[in-house]
Amino acid sequence: MSKWLIVAFISVLSLGSVGTMAQEQFVEGQHYEVIKKPVRTSNPDKVEVTEVFWYGCPHCNRFRPVFEQWKQQQDDTVNVVHSPAMWNKGMVVHARIFYTAKTLGKDKAMHKEIFDAMHIKRKRLLREGEIYTLFEKHGVSKEKFNKVFSSFGVNSQVQQAESRARSYGITGTPEIIVNGKYRTSGRIAGNANVFDVINFLVKKEKDAKS
Numbered sequence: 486m487s488k489w490l491i492v493a494f495i496s497v498l499s500l501g502s503v504g505t506m507a508q509e510q511f512v513e514g515q516h517y518e519v520i521k522k523p524v525r526t527s528n529p530d531k532v533e534v535t536e537v538f539w540y541g542c543p544h545c546n547r548f549r550p551v552f553e554q555w556k557q558q559q560d561d562t563v564n565v566v567h568s569p570a571m572w573n574k575g576m577v578v579h580a581r582i583f584y585t586a587k588t589l590g591k592d593k594a595m596h597k598e599i600f601d602a603m604h605i606k607r608k609r610l611l612r613e614g615e616i617y618t619l620f621e622k623h624g625v626s627k628e629k630f631n632k633v634f635s636s637f638g639v640n641s642q643v644q645q646a647e648s649r650a651r652s653y654g655i656t657g658t659p660e661i662i663v664n665g666k667y668r669t670s671g672r673i674a675g676n677a678n679v680f681d682v683i684n685f686l687v688k689k690e691k692d693a694k695s
Contacts, residue, residue, distance in 0.1 A: 524665035
């Protein structure tokens with residue numbers, strides 16, 4: 486386990502530590518950035534936490550299990566979602582994989598598997614034939630895969646994700662967006678602080694709703 490991952494796990498296991506000290510310590514421009522024009526969330530009744538990721542990103546691959554553990558500890562007032570980043574054609578293909586899996590109801594089962602295919606099996610996942618082998622394991626027919634992978638619905642979701650990423654002003658992956666208003670990451674907050682900063686921003690938004 487990498488030093489970064491150990492630090493992140495310790496941070497996640499200490500989720501209850503955000504208090505007065507954190508409120509004094511975490512400041513705009515140093516630990517998080519305010520998004521100039523807030524981006525609309527999918528459910529205004531909840532605090533939305535969005536992970537902007539790329540399947541080919543080694544940092545995202547290491548961040549994934551820690552973020553999943555954090556996600557499991559949230560109550561039903563928090564809505565956690567994933568949004569793929571894309572700034573080249575290969576990333577657009579990988580975003581299409583994510584939304585194809587989501588459309589087919591296979592995203593929870595396949596999310597880790599797609600990361601593993603790229604980072605353990607060293608697959609590039611750019612050719613449809615290679616991509617389909619992942620879906621075939623989950624009982625998806627080739628006909629169904631082809632129909633969904635190139636569908637209007639998936640195209641639309643990919644375009645929306647690209648638009649969101651531009652609106653967020655992301656500078657890399659992974660980045661965390663809290664309620665469409667704030668963004669943070671290990672690069673911005675420091676790996677040792679990132680989950681405390683996320684918790685701080687989530688609490689800030691919860692308090693604003695109460």
